[in-house]
Amino acid sequence: MTTEPSPARSSAAPDRTLSAATGMAAVTLRVGDLEGMSSYYTNALALAPLEERARGAEVHRVLGRGSTPMLRLVSTPGLPAGSPREAGLFHTAFLFDDAATLAATVLRAAQDPRSRFAGSSDHLVSEAFYFTDPEGNGIELYTDRARDQWRYVNGELQMSTLHLDPNAYLQKHLTNAAIGAVGEAHGRVGHVHLQVGELSAARTFYVDALGFETTVATYPGALFASAGGYHHHVAMNTWNSAGAGPRAASLGLGDVAIAVPTREDLDALTARLAHYRLPFADHGQQVVLADPWGTQVTVALPGAGIEEVLAR
Numbered sequence: 001m002t003t004e005p006s007p008a009r010s011s012a013a014p015d016r017t018l019s020a021a022t023g024m025a026a027v028t029l030r031v032g033d034l035e036g037m038s039s040y041y042t043n044a045l046a047l048a049p050l051e052e053r054a055r056g057a058e059v060h061r062v063l064g065r066g067s068t069p070m071l072r073l074v075s076t077p078g079l080p081a082g083s084p085r086e087a088g089l090f091h092t093a094f095l096f097d098d099a100a101t102l103a104a105t106v107l108r109a110a111q112d113p114r115s116r117f118a119g120s121s122d123h124l125v126s127e128a129f130y131f132t133d134p135e136g137n138g139i140e141l142y143t144d145r146a147r148d149q150w151r152y153v154n155g156e157l158q159m160s161t162l163h164l165d166p167n168a169y170l171q172k173h174l175t176n177a178a179i180g181a182v183g184e185a186h187g188r189v190g191h192v193h194l195q196v197g198e199l200s201a202a203r204t205f206y207v208d209a210l211g212f213e214t215t216v217a218t219y220p221g222a223l224f225a226s227a228g229g230y231h232h233h234v235a236m237n238t239w240n241s242a243g244a245g246p247r248a249a250s251l252g253l254g255d256v257a258i259a260v261p262t263r264e265d266l267d268a269l270t271a272r273l274a275h276y277r278l279p280f281a282d283h284g285q286q287v288v289l290a291d292p293w294g295t296q297v298t299v300a301l302p303g304a305g306i307e308e309v310l311a312r
Helices: 034-044 099-111 166-173 176-180 199-209 263-275 306-311
Strands: 027-031 048-055 058-065 068-075 088-096 116-122 126-132 138-144 187-195 213-216 222-226 234-237 252-259 280-282 286-290 296-300
Touching: 027 034, 027 088, 034 048, 034 058, 034 068, 034 099, 048 306, 058 306, 068 187, 068 252, 068 306, 088 099, 088 252, 099 126, 099 138, 099 166, 099 176, 116 166, 126 166, 138 187, 187 252, 199 213, 199 222, 199 234, 199 263, 263 280, 263 286
Parallel strands: 027 068, 088 138, 187 234, 252 296
Antiparallel strands: 027 252, 048 058, 058 068, 088 187, 116 126, 126 138, 213 222, 222 234, 280 286, 286 296
């Protein structure tokens, strides 16, 4: 079912936010070189190909760790590369359970000659390492600090960008056991950081309509939001993309996927979307719509496994 916007906004906004059990799911990238990009993510991030399917001229391939889909690559070699000043992906952030697994993954990424290391930071709530893949898509590899170590001032979560020495981190946390088992260690998409044209429009869409809650609103040029008090499931910035309009068809980000626990959560979402007169398609197990810059967003139930990822 597809719902189109009505001429006037409805009178009363639903007052429900996303469930505290909301999380992120596999990110979709449109790629020009499917085999090269699959090889990169398999070698550099220890992701394994889980399943693939041809859809017309496109090939959709899902990669992940264990049975957890983390990335869908869609072969679309006819599309041009995106501009770094357009709206779209800033980075996909892959979250790991412990420092040893993060260190082992960072080592693999750093040793792949196709990686471009983009830095490392202590964000107070997490420790993170940044790379760029061969087609220019940003990657964050990170682990969280325990929530009881997070600090708040006047109700706002405190995040920063502090120096984190990558060599010292690896020396402290890297183990032979973690290196040997890195492909079997659990990983998932922790958050997605987007480039947008304007923060107020991003807030209306991702906070007011989708139902995330703002966690950090004072970081220059950026907005962070989450469900359940997490530091952020989505971030939006205008550092390179201020004033950007709708995206042209290009390589790069194809879909941002969000997982909610129940159909009732999807019903609450569709009520908010109807209130804000945003068009969406309700497929029963998932609701699909586009943000103000044309990026597809899929909100799905947790049973959406590899088959559902391939069908997006």
